[in-house]
Amino acid sequence: MRKLFQGWSGDRIELTAMVAFLALSVLSFAAIAPNFLSVGIFRSMAFQLPELGLLTLAMFIPIIAGGLNLAVTFTANICGLAAAFIVQKFLLENGGLALPIALIVALLTGLVMGMLVGAMVAYVGAHPILVTLGAMIFLRGLGELLTRGGDISGMPPVFETIGHGTLLGVPNPMWIFLAAVVVCFYIMQFTKLGFSIHMVGSNPKATLFSGIDVNRVLVWVYGLSGALSGLAGFLMLARFNSVRVGHGESYLLITILACFLAGANPFGGFGRVLPLAVGLISLQVIASGMNLMGASQHLATAAWGGFLILVMILRAPFQSKT
Amino acid sequence: MPDYALRAQNVTQKFGAFVALEDVSFDLKVGEVHCLAGENGSGKSTLIKVINGVNTPEPGAQISFYDSAPAARVSPTDAKRHGVHVIWQDLALFPDLTVAENITFDSFIAAPFAPRGTAAKTDRAAQIITRLGVKLDPHAKLGDLSIAKRQLVAICRVLDANARIIFMDEPTASLTRKETQTLLDIVRKLSGDGISIVFVSHRLAEVLDVCERVTVLRDGAFVGSYPTEGMTQKRLSTLMTGLDLDEHPRDIENFGETAIEVRGLSRDAEYDDISFSVRRGEILGLTGLMGSGRTEIALSLFGMTQADQGAILIDGKPVNFRNSRAAIAAGIAYVSEDRLNLGLVQSQSIIKNTASTVLDDLAKPSFYLSPKRLRALCIDWIARLKTKVSDPRLPVSSLSGGNQQRIVLAKWLATNPKVLILDAPTVGVDVGAKAGIFEIVRELAAKGMAIILISDEASEIHTHTDRVLILRGGKVHKDLKPATVNEEALEEMINA
Numbered sequence: 098m099r100k101l102f103q104g105w106s107g108d109r110i111e112l113t114a115m116v117a118f119l120a121l122s123v124l125s126f127a128a129i130a131p132n133f134l135s136v137g138i139f140r141s142m143a144f145q146l147p148e149l150g151l152l153t154l155a156m157f158i159p160i161i162a163g164g165l166n167l168a169v170t171f172t173a174n175i176c177g178l179a180a181a182f183i184v185q186k187f188l189l190e191n192g193g194l195a196l197p198i199a200l201i202v203a204l205l206t207g208l209v210m211g212m213l214v215g216a217m218v219a220y221v222g223a224h225p226i227l228v229t230l231g232a233m234i235f236l237r238g239l240g241e242l243l244t245r246g247g248d249i250s251g252m253p254p255v256f257e258t259i260g261h262g263t264l265l266g267v268p269n270p271m272w273i274f275l276a277a278v279v280v281c282f283y284i285m286q287f288t289k290l291g292f293s294i295h296m297v298g299s300n301p302k303a304t305l306f307s308g309i310d311v312n313r314v315l316v317w318v319y320g321l322s323g324a325l326s327g328l329a330g331f332l333m334l335a336r337f338n339s340v341r342v343g344h345g346e347s348y349l350l351i352t353i354l355a356c357f358l359a360g361a362n363p364f365g366g367f368g369r370v371l372p373l374a375v376g377l378i379s380l381q382v383i384a385s386g387m388n389l390m391g392a393s394q395h396l397a398t399a400a401w402g403g404f405l406i407l408v409m410i411l412r413a414p415f416q417s418k419t
Numbered sequence: 420m421p422d423y424a425l426r427a428q429n430v431t432q433k434f435g436a437f438v439a440l441e442d443v444s445f446d447l448k449v450g451e452v453h454c455l456a457g458e459n460g461s462g463k464s465t466l467i468k469v470i471n472g473v474n475t476p477e478p479g480a481q482i483s484f485y486d487s488a489p490a491a492r493v494s495p496t497d498a499k500r501h502g503v504h505v506i507w508q509d510l511a512l513f514p515d516l517t518v519a520e521n522i523t524f525d526s527f528i529a530a531p532f533a534p535r536g537t538a539a540k541t542d543r544a545a546q547i548i549t550r551l552g553v554k555l556d557p558h559a560k561l562g563d564l565s566i567a568k569r570q571l572v573a574i575c576r577v578l579d580a581n582a583r584i585i586f587m588d589e590p591t592a593s594l595t596r597k598e599t600q601t602l603l604d605i606v607r608k609l610s611g612d613g614i615s616i617v618f619v620s621h622r623l624a625e626v627l628d629v630c631e632r633v634t635v636l637r638d639g640a641f642v643g644s645y646p647t648e649g650m651t652q653k654r655l656s657t658l659m660t661g662l663d664l665d666e667h668p669r670d671i672e673n674f675g676e677t678a679i680e681v682r683g684l685s686r687d688a689e690y691d692d693i694s695f696s697v698r699r700g701e702i703l704g705l706t707g708l709m710g711s712g713r714t715e716i717a718l719s720l721f722g723m724t725q726a727d728q729g730a731i732l733i734d735g736k737p738v739n740f741r742n743s744r745a746a747i748a749a750g751i752a753y754v755s756e757d758r759l760n761l762g763l764v765q766s767q768s769i770i771k772n773t774a775s776t777v778l779d780d781l782a783k784p785s786f787y788l789s790p791k792r793l794r795a796l797c798i799d800w801i802a803r804l805k806t807k808v809s810d811p812r813l814p815v816s817s818l819s820g821g822n823q824q825r826i827v828l829a830k831w832l833a834t835n836p837k838v839l840i841l842d843a844p845t846v847g848v849d850v851g852a853k854a855g856i857f858e859i860v861r862e863l864a865a866k867g868m869a870i871i872l873i874s875d876e877a878s879e880i881h882t883h884t885d886r887v888l889i890l891r892g893g894k895v896h897k898d899l900k901p902a903t904v905n906e907e908a909l910e911e912m913i914n915a
Contacts, residue, residue: 158621304764
């Protein structure tokens with residue numbers, strides 16, 4: 098196995114593996130479910146994937162930085178809530194402005210909440226699990242308090258175009274997700290911040306000794322994570338025309354699973370955006386394919402877990418055991 | 420009683436096409452202290468693993484213990500029966516167990532469900548400790564002990580397992596001078612008790628001090644076994660490297676302007692009233708025992724800590740570094756003594772490590788960081804510092820100690836510093852590679868860089884500095900020109 102891929106970089110192997118994995122899942126469902134290869138199925142997948150996808154990106158960046166962000170789902174809820182609140186309070190009459198303002202409010206809310214979390218991680222030095230767990234429980238309580246456990250609904254009709262519209266045949270949420278993938282890919286591969294995130298994830302102390310401002314990097318890491326969560330919150334608001342605290346809660350562990358599936362190092366420092374995007378699509382293919390065959394949704398969840406385990410086993414020969 | 424504890428002949432070991440050992444002979448007398456010398460990759464560890472039964476050599480080897488018949492390989496059971504034990508550099512102890520539990524661990528494996536830390540075990544451990552004549556609390560948790568004490572625990576552990584042939588891998592690498600002396604005394608005591616000891620060390624001075632014979636390996640080949648009587652450090656390093664390293668002490672008089680000046684610098688509990696200046700082209704030595712304040716001063720010059728009192732002047736202007744970024748911007752570079760944890764991000768690529776100090780320059784004019792520019796920078800420095808790198812995308816941990824240190828130098832030279840602080844730059848670096856590093860350092864000084872060399876090796880300080888400050892208890896104890904004294908006198912002054 099090792100010999101076959103000699104001379105390949107680890108990144109190239111990961112991406113190839115994810116693409117192979119995607120092709121395999123598409124082909125198997127195409128073989129057993131006759132109506133799988135249809136525009137309708139792919140469109141429905143493209144509507145469902147972006148929320149999980151954005152939340153996974155929000156989880157991915159802190160993982161590369163050697164941490165994680167357990168607050169992604171509730172950050173998304175709170176951001177959606179903030180956007181819905183502003184729209185309902187001030188912009189119900191003015192449909193044209195409602196959309197961009199809701200987007201900006203959601204992004205900014207997420208950015209600020211993320212940066213606060215990042216500042217806690219950086220300057221207090223608490224472990225990201227503790228800080229983000231605290232933030233997660235806090236935001237959940239706050240959200241439930243504000244909404245009294247119910248949901249806020251009734252957005253202007255223009256939100257429909259984002260949530261359910263298509264452009265060039267591709268659902269709008271998918272465009273948003275793809276844009277986020279491109280932005281994240283660019284940041285992680287071609288900017289000082291991305292470079293520093295990888296270094297911090299491997300060894301924050303040595304990174305500090307190289308003159309990189311590790312604290313500032315951490316603030317940005319969680320800031321970006323928050324903003325991506327905010328974008329996911331905005332998308333949920335647009336898709337469901339409502340916000341309920343707790344929506345998407347079950348995605349939390351799946352986002353972590355997707356990161357590791359795509360080869361992110363659990364100890365930080367390594368992982369690529371593109372295998373992550375491809376891996377996510379594969380997960381969606383499995384879920385939609387099983388759904389189409391009338392299998393229980395829970396079976397799909399079980400399949401995801403099984404998949405992660407399988408991938409870990411296949412990956413083992415490529416990792417040195419030191 | 421036979422004379423020899425171990426005789427090995429015609430030992431060859433191949434890993435695929437790579438020949439790790441070629442026709443090596445090694446013998447060890449009963450009660451002898453024998454040094455196994457050679458640079459990294461010379462085959463020392465492979466030979467040890469053949470003898471303790473981990474590796475199977477190529478057919479044709481003849482290995483015998485005491486008066487047993489020669490065999491073509493050693494099985495782990497044979498090794499155990501003849502009391503062969505290896506204390507690897509990482510010691511392989513259990514930080515969460517007590518000293519007594521660590522010492523008696525091997526009997527613990529034999530009976531996994533026996534209760535922990537019984538009185539009988541503690542007694543047995545205490546007996547071993549007394550036999551060795553050291554101070555160790557059997558009830559102390561191993562994780563709370565210093566490296567030197569852990570080393571003693573590791574020795575007690577192999578004694579408890581009835582060791583008769585002990586291999587010690589770099590046992591003094593992280594010990595202070597005084598701790599090293601204690602350890603060497605214990606080694607002599609064990610050899611007096613008829614235990615044979617094989618000592619693997621980079622520190623040639625102590626090798627010549629404690630060992631009776633030395634066997635030298637180079638690139639897997641057997642160079643020879645020599646008595647240490649009459650052997651010099653210089654000859655031994657020539658045997659190990661195959662190079663005739665000729666280093667002259669520095670003799671330079673005219674330097675440039677003062678690059679960095681320190682006036683009355685003090686920091687609570689670290690250093691007190693330190694003053695010195697370094698001119699362009701000058702190499703200042705900063706030496707003293709561990710805890711004398713040498714590294715602490717460097718950390719303040721580098722902005723990692725702040726002095727309570729006193730002033731730092733760069734090119735005559737007072738500076739006040741709030742963090743390392745400010746120090747780097749002012750032209751200070753710091754090569755840390757801890758290459759593994761602070762000097763390099765070991766798991767990341769050689770390219771990333773080289774570029775990590777100059778991101779702001781590389782990202783100009785926008786925030787776009789071009790992979791091509793990163794790579795070009797790295798390739799350029801690899802060539803300039805003659806670093807052996809097969810692929811700059813590999814993790815920096817794939818390089819040898821000497822080449823890693825060249826990457827550390829590269830990442831700091833890329834910042835074009837005025838003042839280069841080298842903190843123990845040759846720790847874990849081979850004899851040959853050491854010479855290479857100092858060649859670079861002296862060249863940098865010749866081009867006008869001010870250099871501060873921190874080291875506790877008297878020979879390095881003596882050969883490579885123009886002036887030396889000997890620190891003791893955080894204060895300047897002596898300030899002298901090394902050329903005015905001989906190396907032994909300098910060594911005496913550092914350790915007194």
